[in-house]
Amino acid sequence: MTEKVLMKGNEAFAEAAIRGGARFYFGYPITPQSEIPEFMSRELPKRGGTFLQAESELGAVNMAYGAGAAGGSVFLSSSSPGIALMQEGMSFLCSAEVPVVILNVSRGGPGIGGIQPGQADYFQATRGGGNGDYKLIVFAPASIQEAVDLIYESVALSDAWQNPIMIFADGIMGQMMEPITLPQARPFIEEADIAAKKPWAIVGYGNDDGNRRVVKSLRMQPDELEAHVEKLFKKYEQAKTALCRYESTNVADADIVFVAFGTVARITKEAIDILEAQGIRAGLIRPISLWPFPYGAFDEVGSKTTVVISAELSMGQMIDDVKLGIGGRKPVRLIHRTGGMIPTSIEIAERAKKIYEELR
């Protein structure tokens, strides 16, 4: 049954993962997502799942890899410095094609940074913070409801693509409350059904067809490794169209086209209203999938547009993709705050107006 409730972001994310079918959770405390391990420790065992507090994020991601390789549906969460520690595991998960859903309730960096919200993990998420040729599928929700829906869906999607999926939320979303509709809970996969549902999983071969399975990443022969990576990239190539998602509002005849994701996209929507009242027409491209990035969305940008503005909680990371998307047809500018500072809608509107007037 679906259910309408008022919930804090972090708890809603955890609930969505359980309802999506994630039976296993491995976590380590870090602000601003510690409510998630707390919630999971309370809720998962009651519902037939497993919570385990790991010794570190390295431990957590490798427990997730083991559980995922064994056919369990796994949810992981952390925040920026913890996600940094998990990069070794993410590269491994992608290479071994083990599904896991990983939530980053991100904060400001670099280093230990601060505990306020940030989006400066964009490169880490979309460019691969771990070694080698691999891609994480990355979704960036802009509301708690959207996060709930994406997390819920990603549990099955990650299985289908046999690839880890990252949900890139920020600390604001983790900490605020919103009314949401929770989706109907999917049943957990029973241990006895794993072999049939995930024929690649290591379950003990006596369980089914007598064939032995190995989940691995090492390929000592360069030609073998090249073939494996090329196989992965064929999958990523399909994902580029199948999983590309964005929202586009009033882009075609806008004076200014904003590009923003997550919380910043919501603030930008208010900024667009402020500009509208001043006679400046602004549109918004809101990437929902950060990888695959919706480059195609920029085809809509028309001749009337003066400038494309990337609004970010970083020193400008997504802006590289924005430039690739617009392909030099329009000037691209950045409006940003970092370190946990969040621009107001008025600030964004004022800065955008100034940029627009300079370039017009």
Place this chain on the structure above:
Amino acid sequence: MKSVFTYTNGMTPVDTSYCPGCTHGIAHRLIMETLEEMGKLGEAIGAAPIGCSVQAHKFMNVDMCESAHGRAPAVASGIKRVHPNKLVFTYQGDGDLASIGMGEIVHAAARGEKICTFFINNCIYGMTSGQMAPTTLVGQKTTTSQDGRTVEQAGMPIKMSELIATLDCAVYVERVALDTPAHIRLAKKAVRRAFAVQEKKLGFAFVEMLSTCPTNWGLTPPDSMKWLADKMIPFYPLGVLKEPEDIQ
């Protein structure tokens, strides 16, 4: 004709990648033969390490996965949570387990994970060609302790079995050696007991196997066996450090 020796079904019929005189092969065989004798090959799941035995899954005829360097105990913890009734084990070298993976092994033991860890201590990093390990003996020459390990520069070698035995939920800890037929027979008993501890869900079981690395020690296989007996066993004494009552 009566058969006096058969290849164990626990090992795949391929040549291993180990050097002549290396005891990784013996360790593999002991574990796999034991699982075969228990009738559990189809119910075992292993986590291979990074090290010379990174491809253990090629030789051990059970479902297995690789693990990043040192992480096998965390990986096995995850596997065991999904399959609580399967026999889950890690197989790890001393660089993997006692250096980069120290956090994972200590916490898996502290949590009392119902898994077995087979720890191959050869006092050196084998795969990366002979650097100093946390288990390298004082005075032992390696490529990163070329005049011999000194206490002043690198401290003392870590005695993992003794360390693990301090943890209450590590219920079975034994150190064995793979140098002589008598020791190998004892080692096999230790493997059997470790799996029995897991079958009974008593806690974490740890078997340290003193092993050889003729290639990086710069010794012949026979001299390696002698070096193990003369140098390693006095520092790493053999025997049961801890054993639950209902397993003896």
